[in-house]
Amino acid sequence: MPIYQLNRSKQLNYGMLAMASQGLQLVPLFRHKLLRVPYTRVVMRTTRHGAAPGAPPCCHGEVAVKIFKRVLIASTLAWLVCALPGGARAAQPATPATVAPPPASSAAAPTASAPSAASGASGDLRKLSLANKPWTGDFDAMLNRRTIRFLVPYSRTLYFVDKGHERGLAAELARDFERYINRKYAAQLAKRPVTVYLIPTTRDQLLTQLNSGLGDIAAGNLTATDERLKIVDFIAPRDRKPVRELVVTGPKAPALASVDDLSGKEVYVRKSSSYFGSLTQLSERLRKAGKPPIRITLLPDALEDEDAMEMVNAGLLPIIVVDDWKARMWAQVLPKIKVRDDLAVSGEGYTGWAIRKNSPQLQAVLNDFYLGYVKKQSVVEYRLAQYMKRIKQIRNNGGDAEQQRFQQTLALFEKYGAQYGFDPLMLAAQGFQESQLNQKARSHVGAIGIMQLMPATGKQMGVGSISVADANIHAGAKYMDELMEKYFPDAHFSSSDRTLFAFASYNAGPGNIAKMRKLAVERGLDPNKWFNNVEIVVADKIGIETTTYVRNIYKYYAAYKLITDAQHARNKAVESMQKGS
Template identity: 45%
Template structure:
């Protein structure tokens, strides 16, 4: 029982800290008469059947206005780029590098790209006098940056890429905008001291397999083996997670350690105050950050090298950019409450029951409940949404749901939320091409923004050349363009909580297994 309580305490501490670190947004108006979105992402639903299964002609016309032309795949050099009058930059969708909030773009790569656009228009006057040269940003999964570049889906791959020998086999890099970049170990505060290579022996470190950190840790493991020492255990992180997400997870104590560029750790340290940057040993201290281009592009390389000479770190522009992101991150509070310690234990069986009844992963449902109310049945919104799943009594009483007593009974509240989620899934996401996990993620989006908006998100994604059946890196981009970051953050936070639950329950299960020789 003591071990069980220990895991409950740990899990709830993790979720409390993560919950306190999520970004807070002002209420957003989503252009739907059927829903109203409150601060924190809670939704009050006026009617259950809030949207038809198809968009109207006028709604289709609204979507068409948002559709940007899909640049065709193309390979060539700067002379061809000038003739078509635009350059495509592939970027990872990230709070640090590139994000969109109702049409407004942000991030380091966005600022660099707009500076490039201005510079090109000054240095190379447009060959189409009525239309200036433009930079187009194309968000892709981080592990697809270089493959998509080679395939001709973009002309430049950005995203704070480190120049490595393996990457240089496939692409060329232009002059770096930052040199001498140090890759640091970032850990929980009570992590054992690491001051030399030997100290990494046997440690668990979580990183993306597509990162330069993976290459450098693999090289360190080779050295450790040569020294007769146990190598580090490299845990491959979900590729949908960016470095700032892994830092958040370290800060919450969910993972023990990760590796990032030191400047990234500095950007997020004022926000993630419960993590420790290890400056006693660098995983790599000769890193160069640069944009990647296709091989055999000498004209593009020459042009970008000239641009970087005037804009890299150390120049006025570069220093202003670093100052903007390193010294002014968004700050939030970090409250904790002992009252949370019994919630997981008290509710997990209810989530298992209703997850099984309505065919959802119970940990996914529980993660949504945590996002909605921090698993607090007493939670109330000013619009009347109640309980763990923040649902209106009138919605729960609708004949399709037909569950009463959700105000006081957590079991009924959880069931009403799960049943409504199943209704959304079956009515709007029944396509066999959608995987169960993507059905659930998009049902969360509909729960938050309304099914009418989900239809718009998927339609815009499809018309923009993205997959309408996949949430991450596809439909979520369209959601950000239409309604801003609220729903994007809502689903992303649930997924992080899900990963937290999944990891901790797996660790609990491993403790139950008998030892074998």
């Protein structure tokens, strides 16, 4: 059931709430299956003039606002789960062991006048257009262009946008670099500062787009592997402790005494990651030793390491591989994962920024930036320490009960997914996000069943009583189909993107998503693609609630797809054996 934003200008019919009286804006906090925090719900009925602006038909005159019991959590939880230290609005309490580094520039240093790529639609459009065009050159030409472009993966650890604020380790370090350049070359720039643009892309496209001239620096915490060094150069300092790629296991993982015990085991990994190469080499060594190879199963490249760890914590995946620092960071808040410091599939890695080959000037400047600021001020260590203190409890759901409910309802999702043109596994994932596939679920505002539909919406769909699972799923699929037909009749979505846009419309309102598609066009993004395109605009203008909602569903979808693929493979193997017997 979507929860919509209530501006403080709206009258509160149930009295002045604590948060509103303190001047805080109430933001949508939906039933986030990853954020298990006690809450109370206050229902605010709209006036005779109708529903709140932007509310979809399912609300039927009610705006439901979840207010967490603690004001601190209520005002910060929407972004603290993902927020990184050093942000414009992030408090940074100093500790005796950790002292905040000074900024890369002095008070007199010039600042960028143009906005970043994430929020540049209302700023200097000429410079933004320049940043989006393919271009290759070294640092001297970048200074002349007053433009340096960072390619970054959209990640809760490295880079994301929340209502116009760019956050993440990569984002913060890129801004440090911008200030450093504008200070060091102030005389040459003559009060026309360099702007650093952060351009989100998927991990599998980071180096491709870098060499194609769509960016100047790839800042994805990439490991400088031999394969990557053939096509790009790295700023990956060797005076830092090497990164180890560790095995991370969940509650359903088999016992592992050494990395050799991965023989014959199923391990999940993105193909674009350095983990894939490390596992492939280990698997080949095991094969040559006469042991079964590792069963490497690929995860979608749209998933980040933290997504995979959440899936392990939920019991949806048994074994993955993650960089040591990131695994330890997220282990603080994912109690069911086990970081195996004794099981490293690679222990000699160095991570850093990638640049195009034959860029000696840029390489020299980046080395100076590292030695003169990042290393000298212990910037990375400081920010990691602060982030570890700020990350909040995240919990996933999963296990046998949920998987059993999934199997019981899959036929219904397949039936109505096919009827209305939605991926049935994605519909099932949305049902899990909404109710954990529990038809008995009832919300405080009266939403019913697996798809958490309001009774009025169910009646409007005319498919029977939504208190029955069949009609509930039918009504949910039909309702989203009507949203798409009404608000996006001329869109050219792929089948998967059509489903993702339907989820976003369900959560934030179809009218709002339609507006975001228009803004995406203005920014040179694809209005028909959700991930790394319209998703970015939605996070910027509406907030991360909707993008997190869609990504959660996508994670469950990935897990369900792995489950069904494995079952189909097993069934096929059984059939083959039966035919041969």
